[in-house]
Amino acid sequence: MSYTPSEIEAKWQKQWEEEQAFEPSDSHTQPKKYILSMFPFPSGRLHMGHVRNYAIGDALARYYRKQQFNVLHPIGWDAFGMPAENAAIKHGRHPKEWTYSNIDYMRNELNTLGLSFSKTREFATCDPLYTKHEQKFIIEMFEKGLLYRESTTVNWCESCHTVLANEQVEEGCCWRCDNPVELKEMPGYYLDIIRYADELLEDLAQLEGKWPSQVITMQRNWIGKSQGLAFAFELTEESKAKLGGKFERYEVFTTRPDTIYGVTYSALAPEHPITKHLVDHGLLETEVAEKIKTIANMSEVDRAKREKEGYPLGISVIHPLTGEEIPVWTANFVLASYGGGAVMAVPAHDERDFEFATKYGLPIKRVIEGGEELPYTGSGTLVESGRFSCVESDEAKIAIINYMEEEGKGKGTTNYKLRNWGVSRQRYWGAPIPFVHCPSCGLVPEKFENLPIALPDDVEITGEGNPLENHPTWKHCHCPKCGGEAVRETDTLDTFVQSSWYQFRYATNPKKWEEVGIDKEDADYWLGVDQYIGGIEHAILHLLYARFFTKVLRDLGYHDVDEPFERLLTQGMVLKDGAKMSKSKGNTVDPDALVAKYGADTARLFILFAAPPQKELEWNDSAVDGAFRFIKKLYDRKSKVTGNTLPDIDHGILNKESKLARVKVYEALQKSTEVYEKSFAFNTLIAACMEALNALDKQDDGDVWTEGMYIMLNLLEPIIPHVATELSETLFARANFGGRIEVKEEVFVQESILYVVMIGGKKRTEIEVDPAASQEEILALAKEAGEKWLQGMQVVKEIVVPNKLVNLAVKPS
């Protein structure tokens, strides 16, 4: 009978469903593996990137299940978010209806791929039950002071009508819709991720070698820790008076306290309160004030692209060590969001300060020796630095910090580039932030017993404004504290909040889902995720947030896990015609069509064979044919099998071809452990199986065939589960899926060994050598075989590499 994937696949998918074959055991005594592919957003249809992601995860889950591990391999839906609302605006569908019907469709698509997911642990993050527990976490974070509300300048995406976190701004544009981001002052909720910056940074060391180094570096840079000195510049009396006594001093931060004697001016961000005060109170020339306002309205990216620009503010500060008067400027290169929005400028030893000073003719004073030209940003001996002259930079940094601390003028400080995580979104399709604004009590969290604060279903989604804000009744409520009339918060949580703890939700036994968000015992058993698989695009966003949440939830007592994802594999993109598959480019390959034509096994085989998982995968239709051909051939060779169990084979009596076939089969078996547990180079394992099948085909021993198929089906089941299970069931009653198969070393023992003979570093000929031959015998044989090339030559060195080659180094005699 020929290979009919549709029948075989439907049959086994049904059987797996009936057997509940992929549910983990509730027992916590067995060794476990938690294999997790990043959960999908229910956009409507699966794409090839999903197929790749889940094919990799499924291969690992199935492999470990076969090695007798208790395997958790769950799937769910990252279901809140903008596209649901866009669908509502465009097609008039309710986000909830759109989302859940997409989930139903995509769940079915996943089924046809034969993925071994747990069915009982599936959930969508928009389920009110999920929201309920999340809101509780958020309130607990508020009570711990980790969540706070503040009005500040935020990134605003006009097309998404919402605020974005710093991590969600890419090159000045919205990560989702690519619209330029604007700055806007508005209130919002923030999670104090900076409080965890040090731990997030330090624990990256634990992930070394287990996460791609690229991702670790990106996170390290994103956190951007730097150490230095923070100190205050005291305003001159005259300047204080000019500012109406509103300001006495302002703080600056420097990583180069050793250059402090080289300060020749100070610069404030255009948003700095002092700059604002001067602008707002007409203390600057109108023209200058206008220019400053223009800069302040520009996004950081726009500013970065422009030439340095600044204006003197007509005020001065006093140098804390020299007592000199220093002019204060405002400048477009000073960031409001870092280091207090103010800098000390040392043009001699900083490129930006130099550029600015040169443009505006400000003085430049060298205080570090070294380099021929200025600016010199390296280290060296201090000069013209008062009592610190002649000290080396490194020493001087410490000495100056110490001195400033003793004098009460400054403090050694750590600064981070990382900003606190803004989690409020002015959108409908998200988890409501469970707070109430009470005219008498202020900001009050909801009572736990009132959770979840669920979304109202009867909303009108027009794209204008926040539907929760516009809803006639939803936001009106009573204060949980005083009972008086109050107004509900209408902002919803960033969807990255949901994906920050889903790994714990899966681990929690579904029987407890109603009651608890995370079960401690379950979480401690299952976490960390042994292998996490997903796209590199989450290197910072999701992976940083999830690490942060893990630590916060640990400190709230929910579990004892420090890092959520033990090992991380970042899969490469799926390309066609050299570009990422996308609808707009029209270069997509539809997974459903592929499965319909070839079956899921071929789709999975091709995807794992075409490239190592970490690399980009270029789609190739005819290579898909090749994968299909291999499965057909494998299926066809079932007729060669003569026994129903692993046979005992007397290796000695076999002919050469059969011996070679066994070598190939066992080589594949040897390779499989390393591939499934370490390298994930499925392409090489599949190649090894192809070699084995080719070698089996060149011989006709029934036992060798039986053994070969017995082993190969075991190795291939994680990759092509339907056809492998079908064959294994018919041929071996699935006995070959029982556990690890032992490698028979005797197969690798050879009667003679092929040595390559190299003369003068070049391959010249080959010799067959008895395995027992001594080094002298091998050399004698090699010289005899290589006589032709040795004439007129003198052998100056003889090298024998056991089982490999002989190299004779020669020179003309």
Place this chain on the structure above:
RNA sequence: GCGGAUGUGGUGGAAUUGGUAGACACGCCAGACUUAGGAUCUGGUGCCUAACGGUGUGGAGGUUCGAGUCCUCUCAUCCGCACCA
């Protein structure tokens, strides 16, 4: 500019500690069979050469009996961050 990665046939990609470069597959060429198929099977296929042989892992050096692999320099491509004081 800073940081990270990658460069191997026509293509995707293989190559323990440095030890026969190009496994496996696609494509291509030739042939067989034929119920004429986008089927199956057999053989060939890095480049130059009629052949002997030479040459070959982005480029240039170096270490070594021996380098895709190690070292130095250099070029190209991709990705991330981007005035972080």
